[in-house]
Amino acid sequence: MAARIEPIVGRYVHLTLGGRSCRVYFEEAGHGIPLLCLHTAGSDGRQFRHLMNDAAVTDHFRVIAFDLPWHGKSTPPVGWEDEEYRLTTAAYVEAVMTFSRALELDRPVVMGCSMGGRIVLQLALEHAAELGAVIGLEAADHQTPWYDTEWLHRPDVHGGEVCAALVSGLVGAPAPDEHRWETLWGYMQSGPGVFKGDLYFYRVDSDFRDRVAGIDTRACPVHLLTGSYDFSCTPEDTLRTAATIKGAEAAIMNELGHFPMSENPARFREYILPVLEKVRAARA
Amino acid sequence: MIDRLPGLVNGDAALVRRGRFLTCDFLVEVGDVAYHVSVEQGRIASVTLGPASMRPWRFAIRAVEEAWREFWQPVPRPGYHDLFALTRFGHARIEGDLLPLMANLRYIKEVLETPRRLARSA
Numbered sequence: 001m002a003a004r005i006e007p008i009v010g011r012y013v014h015l016t017l018g019g020r021s022c023r024v025y026f027e028e029a030g031h032g033i034p035l036l037c038l039h040t041a042g043s044d045g046r047q048f049r050h051l052m053n054d055a056a057v058t059d060h061f062r063v064i065a066f067d068l069p070w071h072g073k074s075t076p077p078v079g080w081e082d083e084e085y086r087l088t089t090a091a092y093v094e095a096v097m098t099f100s101r102a103l104e105l106d107r108p109v110v111m112g113c114s115m116g117g118r119i120v121l122q123l124a125l126e127h128a129a130e131l132g133a134v135i136g137l138e139a140a141d142h143q144t145p146w147y148d149t150e151w152l153h154r155p156d157v158h159g160g161e162v163c164a165a166l167v168s169g170l171v172g173a174p175a176p177d178e179h180r181w182e183t184l185w186g187y188m189q190s191g192p193g194v195f196k197g198d199l200y201f202y203r204v205d206s207d208f209r210d211r212v213a214g215i216d217t218r219a220c221p222v223h224l225l226t227g228s229y230d231f232s233c234t235p236e237d238t239l240r241t242a243a244t245i246k247g248a249e250a251a252i253m254n255e256l257g258h259f260p261m262s263e264n265p266a267r268f269r270e271y272i273l274p275v276l277e278k279v280r281a282a283r284a
Numbered sequence: 285m286i287d288r289l290p291g292l293v294n295g296d297a298a299l300v301r302r303g304r305f306l307t308c309d310f311l312v313e314v315g316d317v318a319y320h321v322s323v324e325q326g327r328i329a330s331v332t333l334g335p336a337s338m339r340p341w342r343f344a345i346r347a348v349e350e351a352w353r354e355f356w357q358p359v360p361r362p363g364y365h366d367l368f369a370l371t372r373f374g375h376a377r378i379e380g381d382l383l384p385l386m387a388n389l390r391y392i393k394e395v396l397e398t399p400r401r402l403a404r405s406a
Binding site for chain 1: 359360361362363365366367368369371372373382383386387389390393
């Protein structure tokens, strides 16, 4: 066959979340240690497609990314048309753990970016025994808000356009245009109010500064990686968080911004492959 | 640099098209120097050097000269690479009626970034 077909396979799983039935889309590629990937606010699991096409990763890891309900190809639960979507810490933890258990993942390494990087801290705190390790990309226990989320969902401003334009500067300046614009396309495609609803978790319901010191990194190792161009979760935010968690490892990634895996995959693998190597060594 | 906007923007058909629903005046301050930028359907109709008292504008973007200089580098360094990075770190302020700015955010950000092309082509 002449055409290039990627090794990524996508399927749907039915989960009960918050007492409601949810049809959840996930993609995966590779074999080995489960590496469960969590997308950023207002986007979806496609952000991890480069990792899923990287044999240096998939030879050793089963890379899995699911779209949260309301995101990507996962549908919102029945009745969504009359409600305001708001993600909470409890609902986010429930979604990740329910998905992991449904797929019977054995101590998955959970890697999340941005709000996904925030929630892995809570997962490490609550569910260390079930997890192999956590990797927080653009992760911190808290961040200072830098814009009014009311702009994200209103009839006189196009939601997709403004969501992408707001986050466009979070992409590192050196990012290749192809990957910069594909990353922003994800934001342009998000459903009305979904990015704003995710930011309810990120801005309002997830100040973890008073609890991350309780993470036991011997039970669940913590790795944090943040891009130098990220002014949302700044390098200082990440380093402050790492300093609070005994045994946590942190590194700052030059040239990268808030979406390392999708905005600049070639540069990102220079930073993530050594971390994945450590995860493998610790598990062997 | 702001006085170069008509040439930088109006020759860029994609950028003009992106701003085709925007007609408004806004203010850009580079240190103490104010520029009134007049946009008509995505084209920069005029840039007028201030001060121009009694001349209205919808929103203003103010930053010190050093911040703009860093912002207009071909590959700006972290913290100076985006309009909101400038505001987040206190290098710039945005004031006034933000609706035309937010409704045309990609356009406005790209208009302000066009001087980077001068450094790239120099």
